[in-house]
Amino acid sequence: MAKVVVVDREGVEHVLEGQAGWSVMEVIREAGLPIEAACGGCCACATCHVYVDEEHLAKLEEPQPDENMMLDEAFQVQDNSRLSCQLKFSDALDGIKVTLAPEF
């Protein structure tokens, strides 16, 4: 099974089983990790903000304008910032490591 590695805000790593076709946000939320995802995944807030490891960042599709616009409402945005609700998980992303951005 393909894995998603999530680093929480205390720096603890959690290795989760990724479900192909789910968003990374859904994988994180199902595992009960603290991700707010207030809008439920329709790219209308910025509360599923994560930082993606360099290796997997390159494998992701570029963010749509919607996602970039919502990232404007996040704080501490970096070059590897993404909204995890917009990252569709697939086996090709096996081992993707995301760090939960600070709560805001």
Next chain:
Amino acid sequence: MSEDVIKTDMVIIGAGPVGLFAVFEAGLLGLKCHLVDNLDKIGGQCAELYPEKPIFDIPAIPRCTGQELVDGLMEQCKPFEPVFHLNQQAESIERLDDGSWRLVTSEGTVLEAPAIVVAAGAGSFVPRRIPLPGAETYENSSLFYAVRKMEQFRGKHILVAGGGDSALDWVLSLQPLAASMTLVHRRDDFRAAPDSVEKMRRLVAEGQMRLVIGQITALAGRDAQLESVDIKTAAGGQEEVDCDTLLAFYGLKMELGPIASWGLNLDRNLIEVETEAFETNVPGIFAIGDICTYPGKLKLILSGFHEAALMCQKAFKLCRPDEKLVFRYTTSSTDLQKKLGVI
């Protein structure tokens, strides 16, 4: 003071889709409703977060946008003349001797009713605050998340943060009053109306204000007075911007707010209810829609509609203890059709 008290049957906290449908269900039973919402508009998340996004799971409406759903619900509940108290948060609640409730809002509106209905979704919308050390010490003296009186900013060295309509609108409105104006945004692309962006760019070109592309990393000042802000620029540099006023517009977030201290049983910021009338552990206070939780709860708008209908049956008994409720359909009841104003 007592003449300012508004008496009604039901006070609904939250003017989102579920609150609006509760007005309709209550109206069919002859109950009047007042609604309190912290947003400046009706519709809750549907209107604030996704007015243009499509919804596909409302029964018999194969597709509508968030705003269309709100407009439809408003039209549906209009015959029952709901009264809205917007831009204010339900703050405190107190039980009166006759068993009914007195609710006071952040604007001092006083409402009394036998039934209080919390239909607050994921909580009330409040501005996102800057999560930097010391930010709260500047709040309301030199750091602001809203503009109430423009005059207080005359002659100030203002830094505005954000790229949406609020940020751009205030840049344009306050620039003529300010001693200096700087806008900081994380990228050179703005979600605000193109017309505002163009006006801002013209002011920058004329040297009347500055635009810095980057993100705020630190605030510096003394006591409650901000003196400068550190910005990490998109180009990779650091810049210190001198300013005595920071206006930050990072959108809104949702938080439970004062309701958390009303003595309601909570489970991870959701209000526990029973599933016959969606009443909380406190008699006379109900919770419906996304904010309530019970075994099997699904956060769907349609679940909220169902919860609203059942809640009203119990609320009726509180509001009209001496009357008997007869269950009728809008299809066949002339009484209900008269209430709806269709005959």
